[in-house]
Amino acid sequence: MVYTPPVKALRLWQIRAALLWVALLLACFALFSPSRLLFPILTALTAVFLTVILWYLPRFLRSCRISCQKNAIIIEQGVFVKKCQILSFNRLLFAQSLSTPLSRLLGLRVIILKGTRGRALIPELSKKASAEILSECEKR
Amino acid sequence: MNKECKAHPLMLFFYLKPLLFLLILPVSRKITEYFTGGSPKKGFRLEILILASTLLLSAARYSAFRIIYNQSFIIIKSGAIFKGCAKIPVSSLSSLQTEQSFIDALFGAVTCKINTEAGVRGKADFRFKLNITSSRELTKLLFGGSVLSVKRFSPLKAAVMAAVTSSAITGAVVGVPILNRAGKLLSVAVSQKLLERIQSLSNSPNTFAPPIVNTISLIFLAFYGFSFFYLFLRYLNFRLVLHRDEIEVCSGFFVRKKCYFKKSAVTAVKIEQAPLMRLFKRYSVGADIGGFGEAKHKNQIILPAGRATELKSVLKTCFPFIAAGGKSIRVKRSRLLRNRFLFLPSVYLLCMIIGSAVLARKFKDFTHFIFFSCLTALFLIFCYSFVCLYEYRHSAVCFGKIVHARSIKGFRAFSLYIPQKNLGEIKITRFGMDFPLKTCRVRLTVCSEQAESIRIKHLDYKTVMAQIKKDFLSDE
Numbered sequence: 296m297v298y299t300p301p302v303k304a305l306r307l308w309q310i311r312a313a314l315l316w317v318a319l320l321l322a323c324f325a326l327f328s329p330s331r332l333l334f335p336i337l338t339a340l341t342a343v344f345l346t347v348i349l350w351y352l353p354r355f356l357r358s359c360r361i362s363c364q365k366n367a368i369i370i371e372q373g374v375f376v377k378k379c380q381i382l383s384f385n386r387l388l389f390a391q392s393l394s395t396p397l398s399r400l401l402g403l404r405v406i407i408l409k410g411t412r413g414r415a416l417i418p419e420l421s422k423k424a425s426a427e428i429l430s431e432c433e434k435r
Numbered sequence: 436m437n438k439e440c441k442a443h444p445l446m447l448f449f450y451l452k453p454l455l456f457l458l459i460l461p462v463s464r465k466i467t468e469y470f471t472g473g474s475p476k477k478g479f480r481l482e483i484l485i486l487a488s489t490l491l492l493s494a495a496r497y498s499a500f501r502i503i504y505n506q507s508f509i510i511i512k513s514g515a516i517f518k519g520c521a522k523i524p525v526s527s528l529s530s531l532q533t534e535q536s537f538i539d540a541l542f543g544a545v546t547c548k549i550n551t552e553a554g555v556r557g558k559a560d561f562r563f564k565l566n567i568t569s570s571r572e573l574t575k576l577l578f579g580g581s582v583l584s585v586k587r588f589s590p591l592k593a594a595v596m597a598a599v600t601s602s603a604i605t606g607a608v609v610g611v612p613i614l615n616r617a618g619k620l621l622s623v624a625v626s627q628k629l630l631e632r633i634q635s636l637s638n639s640p641n642t643f644a645p646p647i648v649n650t651i652s653l654i655f656l657a658f659y660g661f662s663f664f665y666l667f668l669r670y671l672n673f674r675l676v677l678h679r680d681e682i683e684v685c686s687g688f689f690v691r692k693k694c695y696f697k698k699s700a701v702t703a704v705k706i707e708q709a710p711l712m713r714l715f716k717r718y719s720v721g722a723d724i725g726g727f728g729e730a731k732h733k734n735q736i737i738l739p740a741g742r743a744t745e746l747k748s749v750l751k752t753c754f755p756f757i758a759a760g761g762k763s764i765r766v767k768r769s770r771l772l773r774n775r776f777l778f779l780p781s782v783y784l785l786c787m788i789i790g791s792a793v794l795a796r797k798f799k800d801f802t803h804f805i806f807f808s809c810l811t812a813l814f815l816i817f818c819y820s821f822v823c824l825y826e827y828r829h830s831a832v833c834f835g836k837i838v839h840a841r842s843i844k845g846f847r848a849f850s851l852y853i854p855q856k857n858l859g860e861i862k863i864t865r866f867g868m869d870f871p872l873k874t875c876r877v878r879l880t881v882c883s884e885q886a887e888s889i890r891i892k893h894l895d896y897k898t899v900m901a902q903i904k905k906d907f908l909s910d911e
Contacts, residue, residue, distance in 0.1 A: 389527055396516055
């Protein structure tokens with residue numbers, strides 16, 4: 296069974312990036328306001344965040360793939376650096392789910408799988424998909 | 436049937452503890468000053484707002500915390516804004532520790548620490564406070580198998596155990612922070628006054644040793660005395676409770692500690708004998724437990740200082756899987772190999788003689804001090820050479836289903852029992868004189884977080900390789 300983060304996960308991360316962008320803009324205004332550096336800094340910051348929100352985040356979430364095999368769970372993700380993490384069910388000790396207020400509003404959960412000498416973080420998935428993965432881990 | 440319990444109200448203070456000196460005490464002081472007629476300083480309102488939101492957040496975290504448990508799982512729900520839910524199978528638990536300080540006892544609380552083999556090293560996986568009833572129910576459910584035997588120690592035995600396990604270093608590590616805190620609390624320079632008293636005592640009598648040596652000796656004795664008192668109180672309540680599949684170790688006087696762990700979670704069993712313990716023919720038994728969280732030492736002491744008969748009884752009842760078997764590989768008895776063990780003490784002796792001669796020639800005014808230091812160094816080298824001879828006579832390794840190795844670590848005799856499945860690495864090194872004499876050094880490492888290891892020197896290389904091939908590399 297293969298799971299991928301839903302569109303809501305992309306919206307969640309875009310909202311988080313936008314909030315961080317606004318916070319950094321306000322900080323720049325507070326620190327650099329009378330200076331000539333303010334405009335270049337604001338422009339650079341805006342360019343970086345627009346790239347992240349409109350290009351990097353969609354590609355990153357599209358690259359995320361979680362598959363539950365017979366003996367292990369495989370997590371693939373990455374844009375520039377592609378990572379593939381394999382956590383065997385034999386080594387799995389317990390699972391923890393985490394949620395923030397925004398993710399709860401959008402019906403999303405993060406799962407952390409903890410094993411002996413290993414840990415795997417499954418990015419935001421829907422409640423149904425998270426419950427399926429957790430029950431799969433419990434069965435094994 | 437699922438049981439649910441909430442955290443004890445003291446958990447609120449647990450959440451606020453990191454901010455106690457940074458925020459709570461300074462703001463509380465300012466509030467007191469305001470109400471006793473002072474004028475509010477700049478930023479006072481903002482500080483009040485931050486304190487109020489911190490208190491509200493801690494209260495929300497406390498009310499959100501709950502534990503749901505049954506015989507198969509424990510579910511720990513925590514967090515108010517960032518909510519977490521961890522579901523841990525009971526079979527994955529490696530140990531549960533409970534602590535009750537004086538303040539906990541006053542309010543009927545117990546600090547529980549749950550550990551698995553996952554998590555950050557040196558930190559408990561989950562830490563929370565429960566009331567005494569809930570803590571007992573949880574412990575009984577998880578580690579409440581039928582009790583086979585209980586071992587307690589008399590005050591005299593506790594005193595003997597404290598005497599043989601005390602050291603000046605332990606006394607310094609434990610005593611110095613206590614003295615400093617006591618001084619701050621009483622607004623008295625306790626450490627300063629103690630040092631002045633020691634200096635006056637060391638200056639007064641006419642001894643061969645110079646006053647600085649008397650001062651150092653008195654400081655060491657004071658730290659040793661403190662360590663003895665601290666360990667005596669700790670061992671006074673020492674109790675070893677053996678269940679069918681679990682072991683429970685209780686200790687502590689001011690802070691009562693209990694540690695529960697499964698026999699199956701033990702990765703290795705360690706037997707140590709410090710020099711003073713060898714004098715009193717006592718042994719210390721410890722268990723290397725996978726995932727042991729916040730222990731100061733990396734393993735749990737099962738028997739702090741017991742005789743050989745007690746040691747055998749503890750090993751038989753606690754760890755019946757440990758059985759002597761297989762051929763022991765020892766150091767061959769020959770004068771040349773014995774001298775190899777005495778090589779380092781000889782080098783130290785030579786360096787000490789040359790060094791003290793050079794120093795005595797250069798600093799003629801300090802000959803008494805140099806002579807005294809020389810005698811002390813000679814005594815230490817003498818003790819070390821005895822330890823090296825002990826290593827020559829007793830070090831051995833035995834491969835099999837249970838790997839048993841005996842050697843020394845520093846001045847301590849050290850013995851390790853490792854089930855074969857927990858053996859991480861076998862490292863065989865040969866250099867220099869090992870080639871003509873056909874000997875080798877064997878280092879065994881346990882497959883665990885703390886990677887306990889033992890090294891056995893100057894064993895016959897062919898015998899070791901043959902035994903390893905037979906026990907580890909054969910297809911059967």
